[in-house]
Amino acid sequence: MRSIAFYCDAHSVEDNAMEQLQQYSQKPFVDNICAFTDIHYCAEKALPVGVAFKTTDYFYPLITGKDIGCGVMYLKIDKQYWLRPFDKNAHYRAFAQAHTQMTDDGLGGGNHFLSIEEDNEAVYIICHTGTRDRGIALYQHCIQLTRDFSQAYGRDVDYVHRDFVQPDFIRYYQDILQFGYERRKNFCIKTLIFLQNANYLVCNKAAIDKGYLTHNYRDQQEEGVLHGTPYVLEDSIHNHLRFSGKEIIHRKGSTELQQGKTAVIPLSMSRGSLLAKAGYLPGAADALYSCSHGAGRKLSRFEAMKYWKTVLKEKQRRAYKEQFSELLDRSGNFPSGYIQEFDFAYKDASDVFRLQPYLQKVTQTTPVVTVKYTEI
Numbered sequence: 001m002r003s004i005a006f007y008c009d010a011h012s013v014e015d016n017a018m019e020q021l022q023q024y025s026q027k028p029f030v031d032n033i034c035a036f037t038d039i040h041y042c043a044e045k046a047l048p049v050g051v052a053f054k055t056t057d058y059f060y061p062l063i064t065g066k067d068i069g070c071g072v073m074y075l076k077i078d079k080q081y082w083l084r085p086f087d088k089n090a091h092y093r094a095f096a097q098a099h100t101q102m103t104d105d106g107l108g109g110g111n112h113f114l115s116i117e118e119d120n121e122a123v124y125i126i127c128h129t130g131t132r133d134r135g136i137a138l139y140q141h142c143i144q145l146t147r148d149f150s151q152a153y154g155r156d157v158d159y160v161h162r163d164f165v166q167p168d169f170i171r172y173y174q175d176i177l178q179f180g181y182e183r184r185k186n187f188c189i190k191t192l193i194f195l196q197n198a199n200y201l202v203c204n205k206a207a208i209d210k211g212y213l214t215h216n217y218r219d220q221q222e223e224g225v226l227h228g229t230p231y232v233l234e235d236s237i238h239n240h241l242r243f244s245g246k247e248i249i250h251r252k253g254s255t256e257l258q259q260g261k262t263a264v265i266p267l268s269m270s271r272g273s274l275l276a277k278a279g280y281l282p283g284a285a286d287a288l289y290s291c292s293h294g295a296g297r298k299l300s301r302f303e304a305m306k307y308w309k310t311v312l313k314e315k316q317r318r319a320y321k322e323q324f325s326e327l328l329d330r331s332g333n334f335p336s337g338y339i340q341e342f343d344f345a346y347k348d349a350s351d352v353f354r355l356q357p358y359l360q361k362v363t364q365t366t367p368v369v370t371v372k373y374t375e376i
Helices: 013-024 088-099 132-152 165-196 279-284 299-310 312-322 349-352
Strands: 004-007 030-040 049-056 070-078 108-118 123-131 223-226 229-244 246-251 252-258 263-267 271-278 290-292 361-364 366-374
Touching: 004 013, 013 030, 013 049, 030 290, 030 366, 070 263, 088 132, 088 165, 088 366, 108 165, 108 271, 123 165, 123 263, 132 165, 165 223, 165 229, 165 279, 229 263, 246 252, 246 279, 252 263, 263 290, 271 279, 349 361
Parallel strands: 004 030
Antiparallel strands: 030 049, 049 246, 070 123, 070 229, 108 123, 108 366, 223 229, 229 246, 229 252, 252 290, 263 271, 271 361
16 A cells, blocks of 8 residues: 555544545555545545545546536735725625626536635635536546546556547647636636626726626736736636646645645635645645645535534524525525535634645635525
8 A cells, every 4th residue: 555645634534535545545556645634535436535646657537526627716906906895785696696697607516606705905706616517528538538448458447548548638638627717717807897897996997898797708817907906816726637748646626736826725605715825845746736625524514404403503593694694595594505615514724734834824815705506
């Protein structure tokens, strides 16, 4: 068995996730394998979420599941351009409606979200989503690729040799990752314009195209001035394969770190996000330039609902309803999907830096408003 690099408390890893991890560490062609603070069991595939590993010559195309190219982007606006607090009563429903028109296939379910968050110096638009139907199509392609290689290899295997694939496949894979990046950029840029239209930002409103929600902003610069509002955006992905010559880095729910770049590590819907970067590059290299992609679930979705109903006191439930009143349905209750994303369902964030010491904290945000669970 290859040694596993634990960037988490190994003693706190679920038994079923540890079993999956140990089994994968014995797989052929796996050179290095790392587990991060948000590691948890995945029923869909044999590999837990919150893991990265490296192979040489061979790769495992199915480890990501269908959500290939999922990632998190942030767009930062200095507070000197922020005019007033976001008014949920006036604009939450308009924002929730507008975001359904920002792309043609929505945010997706689960923990995907579009939020406005802040720290003392800036406002952040943060988008967590993937490649949706195109990612599913790529996954189906990967299934067929694995079958074809197995047939050529003479037995059923879950890996493929690098030389078996044509350059067109690598380009196709990269194009899908780029598509996910462009989708997140459209959500972030269009949210910026929504805020300009609603008089939250210093800008030139006369320059805004009334049909901005249908425009594709994929070519928008990562740093610039849009309608008079300066901004900067950065993106990171956490569910993908990265091909580099004979070496292939596999990430399943582990964030890719790039030198000099800042990545978002969402904590929970009610706690906001961490922004971090690789502060110690040799340590980041040992961790395959990867880190956790969140705080990590403490409670399963089923357990979170049980906790809400049987553990929290009425006073505590009422406090959530006051903080997130815009999310209540007509009967005054939260849809279950929101409850499953509150802070009590997630681990404490202190482990993120304590157990991943190569990370450097940039800032921590607090949530202003969040929209979730769009299916179009």
